[in-house]
Amino acid sequence: MYHPTSTAQWSLAIHRVTGTSVEVWVGTLFPTLKLPERARIRLLDGDRHLRARVIRREDWRRPFSRMKRRFFCVATFRRLAPGHDYRLEFERRVEANQKIGLARHWQRLRSGRFRTLPSRLPRAGEGAFTLGLGSCFYNHRDGGQAAAAYKALHDRGDPAVRPDLTVLAGDQVYLDIGFDSLSLVPGEIRERIADDYALHWQALGSILSRGGTWMLPDDHEYWNDYPFVDSPVPTLLALKVPGVRRIWRRAARDGVRHIQRSPVVESFSLGNELTVCLADLRSHRSERGFLPDADFEKLLRWARRRTSPGVLAIAQPLIVTESRAERNLRSFPRQYARLLDALGAPGHDVVVLSGDVHFGRIASVALGNAGARLIEIISSPLSNLTGLNGIATNVAKADPAHFPPAADAEALGWASRPVDYFTEGGRRGRFFVGTRNGWPLSAYPKRRTREHFMTVSFRRLPEGDVELTAEAWLVRRRRGPAHMPVRAFAEPFRVTLR
Structure with a gap:
């Protein structure tokens, strides 16, 4: 029974x-x-x-x-x-x-x-290998909508966009929200972190139980701009107390290791057509870099030895402007430049899947001197922050205009080339996820990117190339008797990878 x-x-x-x-x-x-x-x-x-x-x-x-x-x-x-x-x-x-x-x-x-x-990529006309991509999930006001939309697409959607694997690219939990009003008693710090995981994992359940899920932590799995504590955010001042910081870090690490089970650097391949690498560039940061030397060399070996197009899943994007408020990958110039050099060396295209920035965007740019391209796909957020924290929003922009940054380009012997945001003469790219206006004193006080996730599908073409198709799906807009999430783009993004 x-x-x-x-x-x-x-x-x-x-x-x-x-x-x-x-x-x-x-x-x-x-x-x-x-x-x-x-x-x-x-x-x-x-x-x-x-x-x-x-x-x-x-x-x-x-x-x-x-x-x-x-x-x-x-x-x-x-x-x-x-x-x-x-x-x-x-x-x-x-x-x-x-x-x-x-x-x-x-x-x-x-x-x-x-x-x-599959043992190799499906041929065009025989289905696809599809990755789901999402990041930045704040449970308050979600009401199960993210998981329900994902479940609908996975269970009742077109098989061509049904995710085989899911990449949750950071901020699956927000452990530092409201930290100024929280107990600093060690046992109660641990209980709060455990409770946050319980509520978020309950809400994400229909995503986590559909296809394999790789989870990459970002700063809010720990605290804002982890591991650093020089943030000007006043609610995080208690982190400057060594004892509080030690207990908080230990419990947060337990969550990443035992619940998310995040890899440091891990890769797999589908035949000779596609190779995928997932790298945690947050948990092991120091002033010297975003990865310890041994793990960084492992990432570089994967990047340099590719004999096919590659997919790199990381929690923060590569095509970014310099940030003074909190660190991004450009804040670690030595490793940033070496990673770009390794990605461009084989001459095969690389697709970066990322999150963090609270906007959804697809962009493309030439990478190095060997003919490779970087296609960057950002999906964020699955569920926006609310209330006072709801001011932490963002919208997609055609910025930076050129890549890599001039200093890195000069050091690498590359040209800094224009980034293609697919704007077609306008300021808004065709593959920018749309926005909603905010209202003062509401749960969402500021203009924000619509909650969404993306699917990225790969097929093998007869001539040996790989076709990529990407679509964005709006979590809080669903339609039809099957309650399917609405597409965010007027048309799918398509590109042939070499």
């Missing part, structure tokens, strides 16, 4: 998916649920049960140190078929209770679905 739960406080998140394996995170981030004596994750092909991973009491782990509540387990299923659809069921064993007459049975807690990676 199966009795599905309605508490919605259990989580199932599908993490790394390869052509033959999947990693599945299950558990709860809420503090009041009972730790099961026995649970299981079932792997199904359609309705056909394939196998199960049994979870015993001793298998559960705690996501946050020095906290006895909340628990999770990660299971890996191997020997899967490439390019195949599977389902998952997370269940717990409900033991007999003679007093109330319940028989033993399994209770379904959460379910999920995923497709393993």
